[in-house]
Amino acid sequence: MLLSTHELYFVLCGAVALFVLGVVLSYLAHKGSSNADPQAALIARLEKALPGAQCAQCGFPGCRAYAEALAAGTAPCNKCTPGGQNTTDALAEILGVSVPVDDSEDAIFTPRTVAIIHESICTGCTKCSRKCPVDAIQGTIKNPHRVVEYDCIGCGDCVKCCPENCIELVRLEPTIANFNWELRSIRFTGGAK
Ligand code: SF4
Numbered sequence: 001m002l003l004s005t006h007e008l009y010f011v012l013c014g015a016v017a018l019f020v021l022g023v024v025l026s027y028l029a030h031k032g033s034s035n036a037d038p039q040a041a042l043i044a045r046l047e048k049a050l051p052g053a054q055c056a057q058c059g060f061p062g063c064r065a066y067a068e069a070l071a072a073g074t075a076p077c078n079k080c081t082p083g084g085q086n087t088t089d090a091l092a093e094i095l096g097v098s099v100p101v102d103d104s105e106d107a108i109f110t111p112r113t114v115a116i117i118h119e120s121i122c123t124g125c126t127k128c129s130r131k132c133p134v135d136a137i138q139g140t141i142k143n144p145h146r147v148v149e150y151d152c153i154g155c156g157d158c159v160k161c162c163p164e165n166c167i168e169l170v171r172l173e174p175t176i177a178n179f180n181w182e183l184r185s186i187r188f189t190g191g192a193k
């Protein structure tokens with residue numbers, strides 16, 4: 001059945017109107033989603049600028065936690081040891097702040113976060129040692145486990161999986177005995193211009 005010119009005109013107008021409506025709705029949906037949670041978008045940008053080593057040298061249990069603290073304004077942007085100066089500059093730019101000049105000892109020797117196991121409560125279920133991404137937990141089944149402090153990157157994965165709640169994350173004030181010299185050299189290498 002052929003359409004009359006009049007009918008064809010209405011069909012074409014309807015199609016064009018639907019197309020324009022689709023474009024407008026799509027634009028509004030996109031605009032709405034990008035404005036939905038600016039804080040989450042900021043955290044995502046900051047996390048993307050971090051190296052992702054999850055080493056906790058910034059004093060936070062991983063890059064995400066550091067990005068959240070940066071976005072909340074509770075952490076300075078020069079704490080990422082592996083990222084060095086380039087990362088500090090990138091974070092400062094995203095946050096719209098000037099690069100902090102911090103010559104204090106804490107700026108260089110950032111306290112690490114590590115896990116400790118309360119061995120008197122540990123049942124030796126081995127869940128934590130199987131979960132640890134860097135094999136920093138030692139122990140055999142049904143015997144108390146322990147964290148090798150030097151290897152722990154403070155990611156907190158073991159804390160979440162322990163059924164006995166006997167693992168705790170603690171800030172480790174740096175000493176000559178526990179300081180990670182490899183990461184210190186990475187920091188200074190990264191900081192070289
Ligand atoms: S110091 Fe390590 S955990 Fe912290 S932001 Fe840098 S790479 Fe991530």
Ligand code: SF4
Nearest residue numbers: 132152153155156158
């Ligand atoms: S899982 Fe626990 S012991 Fe292993 S690196 Fe993470 S915090 Fe340290």
Ligand code: SF4
Nearest residue numbers: 122123125126128162
């Ligand atoms: S998960 Fe908890 S109870 Fe199980 S071995 Fe590790 S520290 Fe011990």
